[in-house]
Amino acid sequence: MDAWLRALTFSTGYNTSLVTLGAMLLGASAGMIGSFILLRKRSLVSDAISHATLPGLTVAFIVMALLFGDGRWLPGLMIGAGLSAAFGLWGVQHISERTRLGEDSAIGAILSTLFGLGVVLITVIQAMNTGGQAGLTGYLVGATAGMLAGEAQLIAACALLLLIAVFMLRREFLLVCFDAEYAATNGVRAQRVDMLMLLLLLAVTVIGLKVTGLILVVALTIIPPVTGRFWTDRPLRMVAIAAICGALAGYLGVTLSSVRTGLPTGPLIVLSAFFLFVLSLLFSPRRGMVAMLAAHYRFKTKVHLRQGLLALARQEAIYDALTLRVLRRHGFIRRDNVPTPLGLAAARDAEHEEQLWSLYRSLYPDEAAHLDHLGLEPISDCLPPDTVMSLESRMHPPLRSAL
Template identity: 80%
Template sequence: MLTTWLEPWGRALLFGAGYNTSLVTLGAMILGASAGMIGSFILLRKRSLVSDAVSHATLPGLTLAFILMATLWGDGRWLPGLLIGAAASAAFGLWAVQTIRDRTRLGEDAAIGAILSTLFGFGVVLITAIQSMNVGGQAGLTGYLVGATAGMLASEATLITACALLLLVAVFVMRRAFLLVCFDADYATTRGLNARHIDLIMLMLLLAVVVIGLKVTGLILIVALTIIPPVTGRFWTDRPLRMVAIAALCGALAGYLGVTLSSVRSGLPTGPLIVLAAFLLFAVSLLFSPRRGIVATLAAHQRFKRRVHLRQGLLALARDDAIYDDLTLRVLRRRGYIRRDGVATPLGASAARDAEHEERLWALYRNRYPDEAAQLDHQGLVPINSALPPDTVITLESDLQRIPGSVQ
């Protein structure tokens, strides 16, 4: 059973599953990269929900374009016409959201909710009406909800690939202007950029991604390609441009895996598989990212916990206090600071004196420089020589010697 899946999937992964499948795979990869890039800027601009409104707003335009073409020519499945209708409807939805946000007291989230539900509901009503029309192609129209590439013509795949490539180039060219507006629109204005126009270009590129991706992932799931890859990239870096590059890579990889897997057997939905592939990359990043992954966070917490117990244990040894905590005893034994009976070794006694001395230095520093000390993290858990400038440590050592009864 596994072999019957792996062999055709392997051919698809190597672009050996036929011209049309290879073209769709390439188009989905470019589309995923474009969605990841523009989605990163939308995420940094804190407007990710706008993509949801735009995607759902395409449905009325899509269905109206189908009705118009079916009435005129008897077949409404011409892809360029459907995309034009979807783009017009999405542009109207985007304009409506912006207008409600700017000219009323409602926030953008409320405007998105109102426009999203209204336009999507109107589109569903139109789809129901289309089912009763005496024209061909009604069944294929529902494929735009969750994506449908199995019956995609070579000309349609070529159109999607070309549009996605142009979009990718446009996002790449505008990347620096987008970053300036995302982080500081006022500063961008002083640099000669029109922040409002840059915002509009950003949203138009988002709209283009949504419209181009209708045939591949569908209007319901295309929003995932503009959100999941950027969030995945955020786990791996703090640098915006590097995050954009990682998001583009994750989006392309999700498209590659989703389309090739859907080609293994007829009936497998392309859009959901692309989204699941994107989520798989997100889940791996969530777990294993060295910066913010769950595994790295748990490991850092354990290291911090051991450092706290080591410090408290050494201070207890220096003050001849009894130690009852099991973890503290294990940490001290592992370092060779105490014997099995809990008595300090010569190495432990020396480390305890050093810890006590550093604790006095930290206490003096907090007393002399309270404002600076409040800005430091984990005081006493790192050597004071590495946490403070050398001249400050020398001054503290000199002041400590003048205190009666200080431990040298």
């Protein structure tokens, strides 16, 4: 526990602190660009891009190993992975636009083919007479334990630049995500913005290879945006929350992995993101399961309360146990189910409200169809005062004086 507290306070050394900062910037940028990809309904593209990096990674390793004797130079590996991922992205776009196959079919074909090619090339590398082959497999699930300070600085700098780029392009991205035709009328070229969006996604994938690995980096572009969606309906707030969740996942994952030697950083980052997702799924005040169950219980209570009061007003017998409990809780009936004076008064009001609602439905059927929970809320809270007064006057027309 003490080791984790030291890691949380950036007191475990320069390199670990730098890796933590780089992972936080990477998580924030992945959460931001992933939010736009999610709103554009193209989240599976990130899976294809991540798996398409493996052939370029292995080819770059082979070339550098043959030329320099060591193929583990990070910038070269990132360039090779980026070129391979760009080719995979071009393949998905080309297949989906030039053939009858959908984008999901194109993603499946590109993902499986390029990843299979990368696995074959890894076996070729393992048979080569050169060093560093074992370190290459760390790019599959991430490997930060042996990360050099220069590599951590490169990842942190690239992630920061990527975060700034996504922030500057957020308006164009939102326009294209929600209405590409309207964006075109405002001078925004949807096809170009789509390509920029995917290129930034590609950059996140390539940068995250060393931190989370090509298999798990896709989780950083999907889980934080989905987590943010639980907390708000506004897209920019969702992007901000996704960035915070991604940064927090990177922070927790790297610090946890530094507690004990051998703990994998990439999987811990993804598990941290999933932990935040589960918390949001359960306790979000908007769409969380607890909030939804509470809202369902409140709605059911209102229904039973209204039906119970109407039954009291019409002197009907009540047999439902929940209705009886709700009426007793509000003091409308005694323990022997006899109505109290307060209950009789509330029943008269409920019957009057029901008559007003019935009259409103018959007079304004179209408007009544668009009201939520019609009849459960006080009519004065749902309708304008002049409408309520008009309904009252129709129910109780004034008596005309005799001539």
